Amino acid sequence: MSNFTSAAAASHTLSVTAMEEASREGERRAGIEHLFLALVLDSGDAGTALRSLGITLDAAREAVAAQHDSQLAELGIRAETPGPNRIVFHETDGYEWTEPAQDVFKSASSGSKWGTSDQVLRELIVEPSGFIEFLLARLGVSADAVLGRLDQLREASATQLPAAAHRLTRTSTAFVPASPAEVWGLLSHPERMPEWEPNTGLVEDLPEKARPGAEWIAHARLSRPDGKPLKVREDRRWSRVELVDLAPESLIEWRFTWPESPNSNTMRLRIGLEPAAGGTQLELTVQWERSPHAKAPKLRVLRGLARPLMRYAMWLQLMQLGGSIGRVFR
Template sequence: MSKFVRAAQTSQSLSLAAMEEASRLGLREADIEHMFLAMVINDQSAGRALRSLGIDLDSARRAVEKQHEMQLASLGIDASFPEAGRIVFHETDGYEWSKRASDLIAKSGGKGKAGDAAAVLRELVAEPSGLIADILDHLGTTPDALLEHLEQFASPGGAAMPAAAKVKGRTSVSIETFACAPMEAVWELLADPARIPEWEPGIGVIDHASRDATPGTVWQGFAPTSYPDGKPVKVRPKFHRRSIELIAAHQPGSIAWSFGYPDAARSNPILTEFALVTTTGGTQLQIRKSWSRRHGWRGLIALLLRPIQKLFVWIALFQTGSAISRTFR
């Protein structure tokens, strides 16, 4: 993976997680403390380094809250921040980075720097305000100790799972994500057909979702009629109905679902596969979408459009991974 792609994907994942954390407090601007919280649940080496030090999302949130309270007290202000609620980022808009946070991300991808989460974390702990150092102190560690520990997870992007095998005649795109929950809990989410709308953005309702989930069973789903923010979704009639088939289920390590468009004659079903492994602080997931390649002149057109197609599939994967992560936060 190129440095540019790695930096772009890192920025995207950190931005989403940080702004989700800010949204719990009713904020529209994500700052460096929210970036730190996003680091704790990051799937790359930076997140694994933090979690291996015993820093989980709950303890990190408490440390940030305590530091904010101490800052107010130092100003002679006897007050507390509003109690955090649920994540509402996906239901609202108008979010942005603070200037120092956006500058920090840009700096992490500068000359001689990898632009991955580890590079962002190095810039974060060196940030001159000392805020992150104070938060780390509440968590029982120091910037130097964290950076030394980070070197043990040094590979760029630090994949914790083996790459999925390529299948002849199929095109695939995959990502990794982290969920701060036990593997069994993540499995239960992914194996329950009634909960598919929680992580598959293209499905809003499923018929007969209470039926037993056994391989070969097929359900019928329908596209959502509105976005989480209430705005209506425009869907072409032939893409309104979905077929959903459970292809394989090996508890608790892997599961695969096939999603098709029965009213779109020339569409190919998309196979969505999940591989789960237990890791420090939760579960590491590999999510892969794959589909059969076309042949003949349609195959030539598909080949020319493949980079664009892969981009859209990556966006869908990113949305799925983010939804899974959000479920357990």
């Protein structure tokens, strides 16, 4: 993944996750504390560093609440704040960053920096208010320890060679704050697919047992979480899902076809699970197989023009998928 792509992925994922955390508290402005919570859930070096030092999402949320209460107490204010609610970001609108959070992103993208998640965390630690340093102290971790761990991870990453990928295949990672057994319980049960697969609203014709070769029908989601209707082509309103492969708590793969749209490409979705500090690391791979019914001349003409758009669509698909799985456990 290029520096630009890594930065774009980090910015998108951190923004969505931070604003989800803000919505959970009834806020419409995401601040540096919400950005910190998003970094705890990051699948890259920033999240790996924080979680390897024992910082979990629950502990970080508690520390943020305690730090806010402490600041109010210093001002002689005792306020009964409502308990956290569920995440409603995708059902509401009007969200924005606070100025300090915007400044962190700007600093992480200035000069030779690209705004990757580890660079965002470095800038967050030295943010002028000192809020994050106090937060880390509550969590029993020093800023130097976090920076040292980031340095170690950067050195390790520098020795890794990028994997080659087919132009219609994309791979991404995501962190889920739940054990592999819990995540497996979600992914391995066909009836639970609407809980985590963003485009699936209903499943039917379920198999008696989930095993390779088992098939079922998935109906497309026809409305957004906020109730607004989604435009779905008539021939794409349902798909046939085949379970291709599975290894308990380790790997699962599906194949999606659209029988009423014979020219549509086939999609393969593969998810690998690995235990990680504080939860589970996912490796998400999506591959589109060209339909044998598609007209080759038309494909040749459009292939070059469509390739960048396809790459972006696949990247966005993986970002949404990883976020959707993680939200189930938040």
